[in-house]
Amino acid sequence: MTVDPQTRWQAKLDERKRAGLFRFLKIANRDSGVLNLACNDYLDLAGDERMEAAGIDALQRFGCSSSASPLVTGYGRVHEELKQSLCRWHGFPNGLIWNSGYAANQAVLSLLPQKGDLVLADRLNHNSILSGILKSGARLIRYRHTDLDHLKALLADHSEENRSIFVVTESIFSMDGDWPDLRRVAKLKERYGFFWILDEAHALGWYGDQGQGLASELGVNAEVDLLVGTMGKALGSQGAYTLFREDCVRDFLVNFSEEFIYSTYLNPVSAAIAFESVEIIKGSELLRKRGRATSRAIRRSLTGMGFSVAEGDSSIVSIIIGDVEKTMRAGRLLESQGILAGAIRPPTVPKETSRLRLSLKATLASEDIERLLATFERVAKEVL
Numbered sequence: 001m002t003v004d005p006q007t008r009w010q011a012k013l014d015e016r017k018r019a020g021l022f023r024f025l026k027i028a029n030r031d032s033g034v035l036n037l038a039c040n041d042y043l044d045l046a047g048d049e050r051m052e053a054a055g056i057d058a059l060q061r062f063g064c065s066s067s068a069s070p071l072v073t074g075y076g077r078v079h080e081e082l083k084q085s086l087c088r089w090h091g092f093p094n095g096l097i098w099n100s101g102y103a104a105n106q107a108v109l110s111l112l113p114q115k116g117d118l119v120l121a122d123r124l125n126h127n128s129i130l131s132g133i134l135k136s137g138a139r140l141i142r143y144r145h146t147d148l149d150h151l152k153a154l155l156a157d158h159s160e161e162n163r164s165i166f167v168v169t170e171s172i173f174s175m176d177g178d179w180p181d182l183r184r185v186a187k188l189k190e191r192y193g194f195f196w197i198l199d200e201a202h203a204l205g206w207y208g209d210q211g212q213g214l215a216s217e218l219g220v221n222a223e224v225d226l227l228v229g230t231m232g233k234a235l236g237s238q239g240a241y242t243l244f245r246e247d248c249v250r251d252f253l254v255n256f257s258e259e260f261i262y263s264t265y266l267n268p269v270s271a272a273i274a275f276e277s278v279e280i281i282k283g284s285e286l287l288r289k290r291g292r293a294t295s296r297a298i299r300r301s302l303t304g305m306g307f308s309v310a311e312g313d314s315s316i317v318s319i320i321i322g323d324v325e326k327t328m329r330a331g332r333l334l335e336s337q338g339i340l341a342g343a344i345r346p347p348t349v350p351k352e353t354s355r356l357r358l359s360l361k362a363t364l365a366s367e368d369i370e371r372l373l374a375t376f377e378r379v380a381k382e383v384l
Contacts, residue, residue: 019324020324020325020328020345021324021345021346021347028340029335029340033338034338034339034340035338035339035340035368035371035372036340037339037340037341037358037359037360037361037372038340038341038342038357038359039340039359040202040232040233040234040315040359041233041234041236041359041361042205042206042233042234042291042315042359042360042361042362043205043206043234043236043281043284043287043288043291043361043362043363044236044361044362044363045205045234045235045236045277045280045281046236046237047236048236048280050276050280051236051237051273051276051277051280053276054272054273054275054276055269055272055273057272058078058268058269058271058272058273059269061268062076062078062268062269062272063268064267064269065264065267065268066264066265066266066267066268067264068264068265069261069262069263069264069265070260070261070265071254071260071261074264074265075265076268076271078268078271078272078275079097079265079266079268079271081271081275082097082241082271082272082274082275083095083096083097083241085275085278085279086229086241086243086278087243089210089212089278089282090212090213090216090221090227090229090243091212091216091221091222092227092243092244092245093244093245093247094243094244094246094247094250095241095242095243095244095250096241096242096244096250096253096254096260097239097240097241097265097266097271098239098240098241098242098259098260098266099239099240099259099263099265099266100232100238100239100240101128101199101201101228101230101232101240102128103240103259103260103263104128104228104230104240104241104242104259105126105128105129105132105199105228106128106131106132106135106259107132107253107257107258107259107260108132108197108226108228108242108253109128109129109131109132109133109135109136109168109197110132110133110135110136111136111252111253111256111257112136112166112195112197112226112249112252112253113133113136113138113164113166114136114137114138114164115136115137115138116138116163116164117136117138117139117163117164117165117166118138118139118141118158118161118163118164118165118166119133119136119138119139119140119141119165119166119167119168120141120142120143120151120154120155120165120166120167120168120194121133121140121141121142121143121167121168121169122142122143122145122146122168122169122170122173122180123142123143123144123145124145124173124175124176125142125168125169125170125199126170126174126199126201127348129168129170129199133168138166141154145173145176146173146178146179146180146181148180148181148184148185148188151167151185151188152188155167155188155191155192155194156192159192159193164195165192165193165194165195166194166195166196166197167185167188167189167194167195167196167197168197168198168199169185169197169198169199170198170199170200170201170202171198171199171200171202171203171207171213171214171215172200172201172202172203172206172207172214172314172315172316173202173316174201174202174316175316175318175344175348175349175355175357176310176316176318177202177310177312177314177315177316177317177318178310178312178314179203179214179312179314182198182214182215182218182220183218183219183220185220185223186220186223189223190223195225195226196223196224196225196226197224197225197226197228198215198224198226198227198228199228200212200213200214200215200227200228200229201228201229201230201233201240202233202314202315202316203215203314204229204230204233204234204235204281205233205234205235205281205284205288206234206288206291206292206314206315206362207288209285210281210282210285211234211281211282211284211288213227213229215227225244225245226242226243226244226245226249227242227243228240228241228242229241229242229243231270231274231277234281234315235274235277235278235281236273236277237270237271237273237274237277238266238267238270238273238274239266239270239271239274287362287363288362290362290363291315291360291361291362291363291364292313292314293313294360294362294364294369295312295313295314295315295317295360296312296313297369298317298358298360298369298372298373299311299312299317301373301376302317302319302373302376305373305376305377305380306380306384307319307320307376307380308320308321315359315360315361315362316357316358316359316360317357317358317360318355318356318357318358319355319356319357319358319376320353320354320355321354321355321356321383321384322352322353322354323352323354324345324346324354326354326383326384327343327344327345327354327355327356328343328345329383330343330356330379330383330384331343331356333375333378333379333382333383334356334375334379337371337375337378338371339371339372339375341356341357341358342356342357342358342359343356343357344356344357358372
């Protein structure tokens, strides 16, 4: 007898609804009076006039779409120019452009580690990283979040084995806004000789003397074997990129990655906008300093109100509330005051760690900060 699959799907949805974890699409409120601290446009470049002009010019020159996969006719001059710009920016000899950060991590982590290899990954790495590793067939061990003593112990236990070892971590973690000691990771690499994959998605634009990310700021960029970056956050465009020390890594992905081979390529407008963004970010040192100072000040104020907020100066401020319903109520209160914040619940984060996630903008005005903090005072009184 045939079983209706929709019954099974609906049961799963009902289970989520009972747990308060049901997700739904809603049209984003982009009214001019809304303070959007839920998006990842950290440098407020997505609406920059220079970026818009670059996009309009590319639209007129190249059209609306790449119209083919990159191995057919989708890879254009604008993609090559962007790749070269990114390589110069980060100091890598070669790279690839991808349609999204998720596709980049899926391809890299599902293909490069293979059966018989070992992947040591931070427990709180992004879903795209974990999902890719699980598809690879390699053995995965997740070390405790940013616990490099644990990582060292695992390396010591496995370093004599006849296999390739990969270490994978984000620089700035997307849900917590914290980071590992990258200098110590570099020293561990020097000792144990693993292949280091670093995802700089949330550090780009905010760290580095030219906004290249945290590895550059801390002087360990040369130790990274493969760097993953995104163009849809601080760069204000769309897509992602991976950079490599060895050409064989690029060639292997070009020849075997289904994400690269079988998708219509990133549209040329997004590539041209990202190219312009890199040039803008290189000269935005004062804006980066301003954003980091704002992050420190907001964290101090929220801590003084009794909220659980980690120290630091990243663009991501994670305010742990714990209870799902209280988190959602807090998010609705913020929205009622014209402030959008991410209300993050399981399974995106571990159970009992539901939180409000602020994605700060370096351009926040003093009145925006005052409005934000005044609303959080209400949250402390009316929700917690």
